[in-house]
Amino acid sequence: MTQTSRPAAPIAAVVLAAGKGTRMKSQRHKVLHPIAGRPMIEHLLAALAELQPERTVVIVGDGREQLEKQLAGRAVFAVQEPQLGTAHAVQQAEAALAGFQGDVLVLYGDVPFVSATTMRSMIERLHEEDEPAAVVLGFEPEDTLQYGRVIAQGGRIAWMVEHKDADDGQRQCRLCNSGLLAAPADVLFDLLRKVGNDNAQGEYYLPDAVNVAISEGRTCAVVTTEDPDEVAGINSRAELAEAEARWQRVRRSKAMAEGATLVAPETVFFAWDTQLGRDVTIEPSVVFGPGVTVADGVTIHAFCHIEGAELGEGASVGPFARLRPGTRLAKGVKVGNFVEVKNAELGEGAKANHLSYVGDATVGAAANIGAGTITCNYDGYFKHRTVIGERAFIGSNSALIAPVSIGADAIVAAGSAVSRDVAAGELRMVRAEQLVKPGWADRFHDAMKKKKADPKK
Incomplete structure (x- = not known):
């Protein structure tokens, strides 16, 4: 923490893992596919464990029985049904976090290699003097592809926009949204209740919670990872192989x-x-x-x-x-x-x-x-x-x-x-007695050669 930081609060994590994972074409839940012999969600939870979270809530949907079996005793589960977007998914954790007074990290089960250092930097930024309502993890990839953008200046967010809803000017921005977010629990769920779905997909987007806070005049901040691979998502077998190769x-x-x-x-x-x-x-x-x-x-x-x-x-x-x-x-x-x-x-x-x-x-x-x-x-x-x-x-x-x-x-x-x-x-020594028949092999070979030479005999 910096010298102008407030005391740290307890930490909880909400891990989104309700996606259908259709591109994997697998009976196995997407986040249970292994990298280096370990389910990808376990890589994420191992890094998270370094922050000693007080509560971990995993948002589940299809295939939830597999996750409940894998993580039994280490997380609580909240079901997202139907699946109406990332903001809607995080909302499902509200009951599981009832009474929790601290900071919430929103993570993704298919983004397994976010480091504990990066998670900690997001939490620490929440506690700096300007007291942001939310902190977003940004990254700058070589190719911005279809990523949502973080429009920011000096580390403070002016606006966030999904790629499908961005105009040409916004798409020129190279700072992309990883999807990861940190916010105080009470602030987070208050903002989520105000998120609408007036967008190209008709879904409730988690980045819109940041835009709601900005619209209300509150500060929101971005922390940028220096390693874009850290926030690479895995949605297909090809991306799984690429993640394995990087690891x-x-x-x-x-x-x-x-x-x-x-x-x-x-x-x-x-x-x-x-x-x-x-x-x-x-x-x-x-x-x-x-x-x-x-x-x-x-x-x-x-x-x-x-x-x-x-x-x-x-x-x-x-x-x-x-x-x-x-x-x-x-x-x-x-x-x-x-x-x-x-x-x-x-x-x-x-x-x-x-x-x-x-x-x-x-x-x-x-x-x-x-x-x-x-x-x-x-x-x-x-x-x-x-x-x-x-x-x-x-x-x-x-x-x-x-x-x-x-x-x-x-x-x-x-x-x-x-x-x-x-x-x-x-x-x-355990062997059967050796039987010796002198000349037997020679007679056998002669008989077989004659038979082969004249099959009619």
Whole structure:
């Protein structure tokens, strides 16, 4: 706040999410489509949470059951039916904010990347000496397109107009309306009751609440974001992809600035909560799902998919490996090409280098899992766990039929199907007796060649 500011008031938020989202052509609610593995509205609410709002009201319409399930316990809901415009939408929050004495931020569920800093600047502007009735968030895009305009001078708004209702002179203005607004609760709902719908669309526009205040001789102010991408709305699959691309570009730059090496940055995709240590090397075409933590010095080779996993210091993964939720790799673990790990813990220095599935397992330090090994964890009804002791050696092409335990320093011979526990230091070999018939193959080949040469015989 500036030195001429008034004390801050409690904050509430009204998040508009009642749109039909028809351009998405999806059964999923528009604001629940993910960016970086997180529903877009969750990105917005995470930024909002930094302001510690006293109340959050989400305006819902079609698909409201999905939003109520996603945000249960974190917001209250107000239904807009029918949908008569943005001013009408905000009005639906009045009952939910009854008795609230503070400032209201009006946000949009499909404008997910407004920062907490920007939100805070809007609230702080409300509390400066001129006490504006409302503060609008403006931006200056390269192309003003169909955006409404904010006609302002010196940060004070003279008038606001929708693009469809603007004249040629007003359309020359480059300051556009993001749709976001802040106002004291009592002022906001008083202004909204005075908004009419005499416009090209016959709707009740939220910007007209600002015009009502100006008509009454009250000051209204605009705060301008320096980053137009911050207020980019998402209404189609193409815009969703563009938002994903912007988010990924920023995250890749952050990763490299913080000490990670990305060999081909444009091919690496992070999730919203990916955590990387220093001196991490990530080769091309690596995809992170949510819930991944990578310690210092880890190498992730090309074409890996990692989700819900913790990678310990100096671990090596891939190429072509998949780490699924519940994977925990200790220091120096090696998970090699075409290995899948799920809900398993691999102790320090353990190795699974080739073509294996390790699921629902605990693998001891320095254990070696040979190529083609499978932990058979599912019996068709229940999952069972495999325990492999420290320094145990599992020979290639083995099947460990859970629940089963392999003791420390034990050896399982290649090709074994192990269904009973193996004691520490024991050798377990489970193979059928080899049958040898000398000359049988030669006689077989001769017979087949003669038959092929003369099919009539």
